[in-house]
Amino acid sequence: MIKSMTGFGMSEKYAGSAQVHSEIKSVNHRYFECTFNAPKPLLYLEDQVRKIVRSYVHRGSLSLFLSVAGSSAIASRVETNWDVVDQYIRAAKKIEQRSGLSISDANAFLQLPGVFSLREADNQSAKAIEPVILEAVHESCERLIRMREKEGAAMRLDLLQRVQTIHHAVAALEAFVPQIRTQYEQRLRSSVAAFLEKNQAIDEDRLMNEIALFINKTAIDEETTRLKSHLHQCSDLLSEDEQDPVGRRIDFLIQEMNREVNTIGSKGNHAEVTRFVVTIKNEIERLREQVQNIE
16 A cells, blocks of 8 residues: 655553653655654653554654653652751851841742752653553554555555556657658658769668668667556556555656656657657656655
């Protein structure tokens, strides 16, 4: 099935009072790339999360965000260093005794260094809700895939239409080739006749050999045959039965199609051939741009 590389998935799960939030988004990328963002107590899950994402996605740049709310298990805690506070109080009393000044405002202690410390939760505190966290990751990935498949289905129809347009253009070009050959022969005969004396006979065999050589040099049969083969392969890859990622394979076929069309353009020294080539190249370019979005 054709999948887009653009998508988004989100999941929320509950484990007691803890609310787990998993969010993943993906954009185009030549290879697989995944960034992981989570609170410090959840960072130990990074390898497991990456493996889960990798099991769903083969290509694209992905960002996954994890958070847990309402759980004291992984929340950072502010602790009061009472030993330090007691030392400050004793020092304050001495100041009062020696100076006569009154220091009664507790707010004065809030800005003093060492009164408070921030204690981060350790990894072990998150293990109790780890199954729920990983379940949320799976669900967000599944929703991401559904979105990528939905967009991929629409892209598949567009790609098939463009492949069909190229097929028609190639068929029209092939149908026009006999006329080109006839015109080449007529032009060559006229050119040869212009250089011959009016009463001199033309060596018909030699003339036909020259025509054959000229036509062989400008023949595009092999190129159109290979081009049609590439188009058929593209159609096969875009079939609904295809399960593996196809983006890079189609991209390779597009490069080969461009190569064949460029050769046709260089060999077909004819205005009508040039028109066909421009049409085909434009459609191939649109095909290439769209394929950049496919996994």
